[in-house]
Amino acid sequence: MKLAIGVAAVTLGLGLSFVSPVMAVETEKEPILANGQSLDELRKHTPGISTDELKSELIKNPTTILLDVRTLEEVKLSGGIIRATRSLSIPRGWLEFRIGEAVADKNAPIVVYDDDNQRSLLAVLTLKRLGYVNVRNYTDGFPAWKKAGLAIEQPDLALNSFLYALPEKVADGVWSAIGQTAPSTYENSGHNNNLSFVVTGDGVVVFNGGGSWLLAKSLHDEIKKVTDQPVKYLVLENGQGHAALGASYWQDLGVPVIAHEDAAMEIEERGDAIVTSAKRRLRDKFYGTILVHPDETFSEKKIIELGTTRIELQTLGPAHSPGDIMLWMPEKKLVISGDMAFHQRMLPVFEDTDTAGWIETWEAFEGLGAKIVIPGHGSPTNMAEVTKYTRDYLVFMRDKIKDIIDNDGGLNDAYKIDQTAYEHLDTYEFLSLRNAARIFQAMEFE
Template sequence: MHRLFSALSAAAAFALLLASVAQADADRPIEAILEPVQLTERVHYFYGSIEARTPLNLGMNNNVGFVVTDAGVVLIDSGPSYQVAAKIAEAVAAVTEQPITHVVNLGSQDHRWLGNGWFQDQGAEIVALQRTAETQERFGETHLNRLIRVLGEEAMAGTDPVTAPAPIDADRHAFEVGGVPFELLFVANAHFPGDSMLHLPTDEVVFTGDVVYTERMLGIHPQSDPVGKLESFRKLEELDPAIVVPGHGAATDLATARRDTGDYLETLIREVRAGLEDWESLDETVERIAELPPFQHLLHYDDWHRVNVNRTYLFLEASQ
């Protein structure tokens, strides 16, 4: 009896362990997300949830980075809200006494920039390309209202769509903070029009924004340009960084970024083009490539892959 009991409790403990592992893999609360991960001596990031936006993650289902220099901290993207921005600042303050002096926006989706207002109130400079700021202005209210629906009014209180007051009218913008060189670069429209990447040549790190997803399936939206996204990925390969910090998914190397994003985009575009050349209907193309074993390890494959084929088909058909 005693032995059976301990066997049962061992089984129960194992089940509990499995449950907690599964939970660690799934959504994480904002407090866990805001534990900084150090990548190089001065480069850190917050590993966002790879699930959807939820009240648990407060909309922080993306990565946010920061670089500590002798003249201040450069934050890469500002999080989904005014309140999360304050929490981000608190988490950065646990690592360094340097103030956040610059906030770079790599994209126009809610979680890349809706925290801007908080940092601007603290005196930080918002750095964004003109193209990025234009898309932010176009979609700001829509993205904000959607987050309010998901997270509630209270979580989003204080959040306004604040864009860079002096956005940069160029496709490349090199700057230096505390002797650390940065290059903000736009290659082509990607996940959204005006998506850019940030290169830190001395640290061999690239923050890719939504150009790269790892661990989870990327999403092609009606506003996405899958061909431009692949072109942006090619530029990333040229930069050949030692560390890639994707927009979504854990920081990794270039080979993993290629496996989870570059190869997928290449396959998607090649196969959809072949379908169009063969006069396949949209449904026929979707059915033909619904199962792509090299990418089925990606989280959310079942939710996104068919949608991606569908939208890529419509995109390529319209651009023929």
């Protein structure tokens, strides 16, 4: 009890000392608030975690929540936030108001940080008072993390839109809103894949509905700023939620939705599960979203000719997930690859991902001769880059796992594969071990 009272006084005092120099002078009357001892005292009693410990914690326990309590301006100026599977940005002043909705589980492991190890200490205290029992303070602070060259990421790049980032012009008439290279979260509104559009001179073709009705509408708002031409088609890269869930927005406007027949099957079979998990993540941001089915499907190729623009929608073979298609523009040598190609983040191997097939299909993909690649995830680039992080990663993992199987090794050996050559990729902490396990389990039966 005694401790709790002391703590409350410290919180109050430090709160005041941040307000203005005038207030700071006033606090000098109270030794406990002014002599600088109180923060040190608090530090001694607050469970802390160092840079090295935090680094291994994020790999061992990717569900640990990283809570940044700096203001958004500070985050922007400092260059980002610590990259983690579960990261939260709640400025210190808003903590009591927003933490309850963001973290319902009082036992969840939380690590709090700021720039200078001051507000984070107080935030730990606040969280404890609110009943969170597994809270630690990152003692080195964000600058130390950044200086050590460890993974950071940009928070929302488009604060006035549900999109994570606004569309950027990739080539004449081709635009893409690049999603966060991270899992889908409430914070990124589910915009974690690329939502692209092609302005043809006789209408617009949109590639991907996005993970919700609001994302589809947000993209449309941006399309209207680029052109007053109407949207003629919506194309889905596959049957995943972040491709298909926004389709209801476009169908309501009378825009036909095109997908591969396997993607349509995926939506049919897994649609309810997709809706349930997206709803859980996006909560109020799931507003208006309903699952709809494509209006038109194809099995190999579909040509769209609008004005003088030729667009080829095609599947080249098995890749990341059922019904993966790409949008190929032969004149521009530009491909919107869908989940065939990944950039900047580690690719996820799903239970139904055919890694051997994907490597084979890659040959046909390279055969297109694309000069510009808008990948499924990550910023626009060229073939060499996506080859490095998609095909070459698959080949690397399959070679290692083949060795393990040939030497009668087991799943444990697969977990031990040294994947550090890919450590700099986003979602590495979250996916590297899972990918090793999935590929091992699949290859055991090949």
